[in-house]
Amino acid sequence: MLSLAELTAYFKAREIGFEIQFFSGEFFALSFDKDFDASSIADLGGTIKIGEVKAKFPTETVKEAFLKKNKQAQKQIIESLASSGLVDGMAKSSEKILFGVSVYCTENTLRALSGGIQRFVGSTVKDELADLGKKSKFMGFSNDRKLAQLSHVEVLKKNLVENKAEVLFCIGRTETWVATTIAVHNPFEFQKRDIYKPNQRKIFGMPPRLARIMVNLSSCMPGKVLLDPFCGVGTILQEALLERAMVVGMDVNPWCVKAASENLEWLVREYGLEDADFRVLQGDVNKLVEKIGQETMDCIVCEPDLGPALRQVPTGPYAEKIVLKLEPLYSGFVEQAYRALKPGGRLVLVTPYIKTRAGQAVTMPISEKLGNLGFKRVYVFSKDMFAQSAGGLDRLVGASSLVEMDERHMIGREIHIVEK
Ligand SMILES: C[S@@+](CC[C@H](N)C(=O)[O-])C[C@H]1O[C@@H](n2cnc3c(N)ncnc32)[C@H](O)[C@@H]1O
Structure with missing residues (x-):
């Protein structure tokens, strides 16, 4: 969906x-x-x-x-x-x-x-x-x-x-x-941005198609300012730049900052985006507002760390341990994100969705924190979007997050959309 x-x-x-x-x-x-x-x-x-x-x-x-x-x-x-x-x-x-x-x-x-x-x-x-x-x-x-x-x-x-x-x-x-x-x-265009950009990372990279979906979920439009504070090699930033947004990237890893900048420069040349406006900064997400200022962003779209690459389906307790270890990173980030967003701005955030041996999913308990900060959940589907005859709305209307799970992978993505 x-x-x-x-x-x-x-x-x-x-x-x-x-x-x-x-x-x-x-x-x-x-x-x-x-x-x-x-x-x-x-x-x-x-x-x-x-x-x-x-x-x-x-x-x-x-x-x-x-x-x-x-x-x-x-x-x-x-x-x-x-x-x-x-x-x-x-x-x-x-x-x-x-x-x-x-x-x-x-x-x-x-x-x-x-x-x-x-x-x-x-x-x-x-x-x-x-x-x-x-x-x-x-x-x-x-x-x-x-x-x-x-x-x-x-x-x-x-x-x-x-x-x-x-x-x-x-x-x-x-x-x-x-x-x-x-x-x-046109899969060749998306493929080009995936495999022909100068710098790639196999394990942490996000497919450009998913990056584009997330950019669209953020209501990004030409001229808006979009931030990815966990930008890696810049996949989300690339897709936002193609939507003519002004983009800001940040990563704690200096190699990623260089890699993302080179990828964006390549994109600008490849697609003739002469007026493209982008910058990529090095820094820890806990210092986000210090770096980019308060209420400066229209959209924040990102995928922070999703945990270690797993070779086998984890037990429930091990999956809980992974989530618990990541929790402070997410917690600190959403506080910064709230301050960095302009009023009405949107955050599209991926959290890990881990399948366990018992067939259950362990997820990041982030909703309460988001609510306490003042974020309002965005429900992408509302009843008024559907014709009466459409049927089967219950599983869509009121869904508080979206899940992207490739059957071959053990860690999927839970996508949250919230607004300041
Ligand atoms: C899952 S990857 C993002 C991948 C990215 N969407 C891409 O396509 O390349 C997460 C990124 O977050 C960065 N990161 C981890 N902890 C961070 C922190 N505290 N502050 C800023 N960046 C951080 C990592 O260096 C990594 O590049």
């Missing part, structure tokens, strides 16, 4: 009116008050594809068509696709048209049939193009592919966005949306 949280924070910061019609782990359906600029996908760390909806029908029709093989329901889907204008954009190409179909399925009963649904939609589109006198080639998949979906890399490499040639067939619990892909995440 981190990606949906990022989207809502991004739209709210820019006063873009939206309503969430549906959300699941597979896809979100949103409606907007006015035209939405799909190129903003480059500003988002967690959104992989954006599609423009062309047709919508009840999921019941999809079940009838594919579970019960009802000919009438299949015909309804064919007619709905035909009247949607889905192939009009593709048909403009003068050459043989290469197109693809990706199926995103939230409905368990239909999931195993995704490959068949994809081929059905593909042959419908092919027939329609043939009716318009156009030759086409459908990008089919080998049977061993787990999901009936094109990756964003395939979409990019085959120019499917420019040619309006990817169909997204998104099956929700009650409704199904059919869309044309209008933007895709």
